[in-house]
Amino acid sequence: MSDRPAARDPFLLTIPSGDNRERKVCADCGFIAYENPKIIVGSVCEWQERILLCRRAIDPRREFWTLPAGYLELNEASKAGAEREAMEEAGVRIAIDGLLAVYDIPRLSQVQLIFRARLSGPELAPGPESLEARLFRWDEIPWADLAFPSVEWSLRHYREWLASGDAAPRHNPD
């Protein structure tokens, strides 16, 4: 229990002068708190025809399998973010080869940048956000236990890239 009074929220929803949509504006000082979509950076990481997946230790979708991926941080470049997530979630260094896909999830105000990457070896060391990390051959991938639709899109688009070599980035399937 705190003996401090509850904070009064000074923000009002209003359309600032010169703008065309509602923003949170501080009634006291006029500060405009712009809110915009967030960027997820992640990668499909291969080692000898096997793909790295991590089993989530956190909600949402705890216990389901995902790519190493997460929010891009302030002052971070997108490839550096994808490398950091692979290190944090699977304990691996990756070499990024290119951009596989850009997925839009407007319902969640998310844009996902998914890269193609290679591992230097099969040693994995899952971090606190992963229950386990594993390398899967294509016919071993746990399709029914993937955490999010974009994990399946990424895997299928990666396989398509392997077959075609077409370097144009993929987008949400129709």
Place this chain on the structure above:
Amino acid sequence: MSDRPAARDPFLLTIPSGDNRERKVCADCGFIAYENPKIIVGSVCEWQERILLCRRAIDPRREFWTLPAGYLELNEASKAGAEREAMEEAGVRIAIDGLLAVYDIPRLSQVQLIFRARLSGPELAPGPESLEARLFRWDEIPWADLAFPSVEWSLRHYREWLASGDAAPRHNPD
């Protein structure tokens, strides 16, 4: 002048449990205000070998030339955002053909998604954020008066794409 007391900022910079970097955390309620990079969406728009540029009516870089581009909004997909910016800044409908480039500006916590697009005609109608909008042949482009480095990168990468047809997205030049 307001007779309301100045708002007390209840946020402290601290590392939340399970995290590994400082966040703004509300001392009253524990709410974590995550701050992440923002997404700029824009396009290189061509009509009959001429490229659309807009002269900025707003700071920063007022009076300099730029591509139609701006912040992606909540619940907006990236191509829809680029189409909206072309309409707001130059009064044009565009048909997007593909992703030209992903530029990282970590100093500004920005990721820019720049698309390739076509105009359906040469009629332009600059909006309130543009002093003028114009179509430039390559040899007319005002290189010395471009607003930002990424405008020049986009134009040079677009020309490279025209010459090579290579659909792999470009990134920041070295």
